[in-house]
Amino acid sequence: MRRPRVEQPMATKEIKPADHWVDPATGEYRVVAPGQSFRSITEKIVRIVLTPRTPMGWFALFTLAGGGATVLLTAVTWLFLKGVGIWAISQPVAWGFAIINFVWWIGIGHAGTLISAILLLFKQTWRNAISRFAEAMTIFAVVCAGMFPLIHVGRPWLGYWMLPLPFTMNVWPQFRSPLEWDVFAVSTYATISVVFWYIGMVPDLATFRDRSQNNFAQYFYGLISLGWRGSVRHWMRYETASLLLAGLATPLVLSVHTVISFDFAVAVLPGWHTTIFPPYFVAGAIYSGFAMVLTLAIPLRKFYHLESLVTERHIDNMGKVMLVTGFIVGYGYGMEAFMAWYSADHWEAFAFWNRMFGPMGWAYWVLIASNLVIPLTTLWSRKLRTNIAYMFFISIVVNTGMWFERFVIIVTSLYRDFLPSAWGTYRATKWDYMVFVGTLGLFTFLFLLFVRFLPMIPMNEIRMILPQAKIKPKAAVEAGD
Amino acid sequence: MPAREGTYGLLAEFETPGDLVRAARQARQDGWRRMDCYTPYPVEEAAEAIGFHRNKVPLLTLIGGLMGGTAMFLLQVWVSVLAYPLNIAGRPMYSWPAFIVPTYEWTILWAGLSAAFGMLALCGLPSLYHPLFNAPNFRDGATTDKFFLCLEALDPKFDRVEARAYLEKFQPSSVTEVEY
Numbered sequence: 001m002r003r004p005r006v007e008q009p010m011a012t013k014e015i016k017p018a019d020h021w022v023d024p025a026t027g028e029y030r031v032v033a034p035g036q037s038f039r040s041i042t043e044k045i046v047r048i049v050l051t052p053r054t055p056m057g058w059f060a061l062f063t064l065a066g067g068g069a070t071v072l073l074t075a076v077t078w079l080f081l082k083g084v085g086i087w088a089i090s091q092p093v094a095w096g097f098a099i100i101n102f103v104w105w106i107g108i109g110h111a112g113t114l115i116s117a118i119l120l121l122f123k124q125t126w127r128n129a130i131s132r133f134a135e136a137m138t139i140f141a142v143v144c145a146g147m148f149p150l151i152h153v154g155r156p157w158l159g160y161w162m163l164p165l166p167f168t169m170n171v172w173p174q175f176r177s178p179l180e181w182d183v184f185a186v187s188t189y190a191t192i193s194v195v196f197w198y199i200g201m202v203p204d205l206a207t208f209r210d211r212s213q214n215n216f217a218q219y220f221y222g223l224i225s226l227g228w229r230g231s232v233r234h235w236m237r238y239e240t241a242s243l244l245l246a247g248l249a250t251p252l253v254l255s256v257h258t259v260i261s262f263d264f265a266v267a268v269l270p271g272w273h274t275t276i277f278p279p280y281f282v283a284g285a286i287y288s289g290f291a292m293v294l295t296l297a298i299p300l301r302k303f304y305h306l307e308s309l310v311t312e313r314h315i316d317n318m319g320k321v322m323l324v325t326g327f328i329v330g331y332g333y334g335m336e337a338f339m340a341w342y343s344a345d346h347w348e349a350f351a352f353w354n355r356m357f358g359p360m361g362w363a364y365w366v367l368i369a370s371n372l373v374i375p376l377t378t379l380w381s382r383k384l385r386t387n388i389a390y391m392f393f394i395s396i397v398v399n400t401g402m403w404f405e406r407f408v409i410i411v412t413s414l415y416r417d418f419l420p421s422a423w424g425t426y427r428a429t430k431w432d433y434m435v436f437v438g439t440l441g442l443f444t445f446l447f448l449l450f451v452r453f454l455p456m457i458p459m460n461e462i463r464m465i466l467p468q469a470k471i472k473p474k475a476a477v478e479a480g481d
Numbered sequence: 482m483p484a485r486e487g488t489y490g491l492l493a494e495f496e497t498p499g500d501l502v503r504a505a506r507q508a509r510q511d512g513w514r515r516m517d518c519y520t521p522y523p524v525e526e527a528a529e530a531i532g533f534h535r536n537k538v539p540l541l542t543l544i545g546g547l548m549g550g551t552a553m554f555l556l557q558v559w560v561s562v563l564a565y566p567l568n569i570a571g572r573p574m575y576s577w578p579a580f581i582v583p584t585y586e587w588t589i590l591w592a593g594l595s596a597a598f599g600m601l602a603l604c605g606l607p608s609l610y611h612p613l614f615n616a617p618n619f620r621d622g623a624t625t626d627k628f629f630l631c632l633e634a635l636d637p638k639f640d641r642v643e644a645r646a647y648l649e650k651f652q653p654s655s656v657t658e659v660e661y
Contacts, residue, residue, distance in 0.1 A: 038626030172565035175557045176579040184586040192593040207624040226607035234604040235523035240538040241600035463522040471499045
């Protein structure tokens with residue numbers, strides 16, 4: 001006997017109807033757990049920062065991350081004393097770990113801007129809870145990224161030569177070079193990200209000012225909240241400015257990795273000289289960035305008990321974004337292989353064959369396995385997308401894969417030069433590894449400071465999406481609705 | 482602002498955004514002009530209710546963006562054509578397509594900075610002191626979960642006794658007199 005067909009929104013199919021995490025109105029997982037009030041949300045987030053007791057776990061991690069940052073300091077000090085010769089870069093592989101890490105870190109930053117800007121423009125309110133720390137992640141990733149080109153130039157004290165300043169021996173930069181474009185793209189990206197992040201925090205800092213009990217905190221948050229008092233006139237200008245900043249950050253974020261891909265694509269090297277690079281770099285950036293947001297969000301929500309604000313819905317949605325961007329990246333890999341064959345270019349074909357089966361072919365297969373095979377076969381499943389442990393695992397896998405992608409692009413294109421007599425190899429030295437591990441330490445260090453002292457979840461944006469923020473007509477209020 | 486004395490205004494506290502919007506709408510209809518609402522998150526309806534429809538942030542952003550882009554383009558042209566011409570493989574000096582990327586970035590940079598700092602300037606921020614912070618219930622609620630309507634003493638209709646009676650009609654949870 002056939003059961004009568006019940007019309008249901010697709011998303012509800014796998015869910016038990018009694019699940020209180022599911023909003024009966026939409027059939028979707030809730031963005032905020034039910035039963036929250038403006039005050040309960042404020043208290044929850046304020047308590048993380050304005051507490052006299054810092055959790056021991058925070059100190060433990062902080063020490064560990066501080067150790068990592070110290071490794072970076074050591075490695076960079078030695079680098080400045082001895083020069084870039086302590087790294088493995090040489091001819092023909094003149095771009096080693098420094099540029100790999102630069103591209104990797106800046107890519108990670110892109111998800112923060114995507115979440116805070118692009119999803120804001122698309123009115124994806126689920127993003128509200130994760131936008132702030134995704135933006136913080138962007139800024140700290142850009143800090144780590146921006147350092148690499150500077151220390152890679154060998155004489156970082158002359159780094160200002162890249163700027164069009166009139167007081168350096170009448171020498172001006174070459175504006176036709178993608179490397180010079182990078183200076184503008186990355187510096188603009190860093191500035192706009194910081195401004196967007198800070199402006200977004202001002203109302204929440206005002207909440208901190210008003211809720212803090214001790215004088216120092218009141219003074220500190222009072223100063224950095226600029227005297228925000230929540231006037232609706234201010235709010236309207238603030239909303240306009242946020243929207244405009246989001247509208248500006250969107251083309252900006254797309255341009256940054258595009259310009260970085262020009263560093264490669266404009267060169268005539270086989271393996272680099274391809275038009276697929278800009279979109280493929282941007283998609284890869286967002287892919288790795290979302291992986292990093294998951295890497296950060298999953299331990300954070302557990303540690304600070306934020307499961308009611310960063311819900312399974314967030315994890316699920318981020319899994320979906322990764323699925324999409326992962327496929328774009330897969331298309332990029334496919335197109336590289338196709339062009340190697342279709343161009344009928346001997347060098348191009350050799351570079352690609354060498355990439356897959358040459359002495360460093362293993363790196364290519366690591367990236368295929370961790371960027372395509374593992375995530376793109378499993379992220380289809382809603383069960384796995386809402387399985388927190390699995391998503392954490394996937395985030396690490398994708399981050400590793402994306403690092404290997406940059407490794408493969410840079411090293412395997414360079415180490416086989418046009419003439420076999422110029423062939424070389426690349427083996428990173430301990431200083432290369434120390435700088436890389438050091439930036440991971442610095443990133444964690446800055447992030448821990450952020451979660452301890454600043455509002456990591458935008459309270460004002462969460463208040464906006466609560467049901468009580470809806471303004472009901474007078475008749476409904478009188479009817480007791 | 483020079484130091485003032487006396488009453489800044491009367492501050493009514495509401496529990497829900499709906500109550501605030503209804504009160505503000507009515508006050509506007511009854512001829513009140515010098516007033517403001519204070520909310521813990523943006524309430525667009527409240528801004529509409531007090532007759533605040535447009536703001537100048539977009540204009541500032543446009544001006545900033547145009548100026549940034551123009552400045553960068555002209556700088557590159559001046560450097561590459563006049564100040565320091567580099568002849569590389571006989572390519573044209575005025576190679577404008579190559580100048581687009583920095584121009585684009587600076588358009589965004591200065592538009593963004595104008596949006597952010599222009600917004601703060603239009604709001605008169607930073608201003609660390611404001612009379613409203615003197616109200617005992619303001620700081621506990623305005624940035625957390627309460628909704629305030631302030632009728633300012635500068636309004637010609639303002640009279641301490643009458644304005645208080647007027648606000649009481651909306652059944653706020655409290656009406657407080659705010660001193661400078």
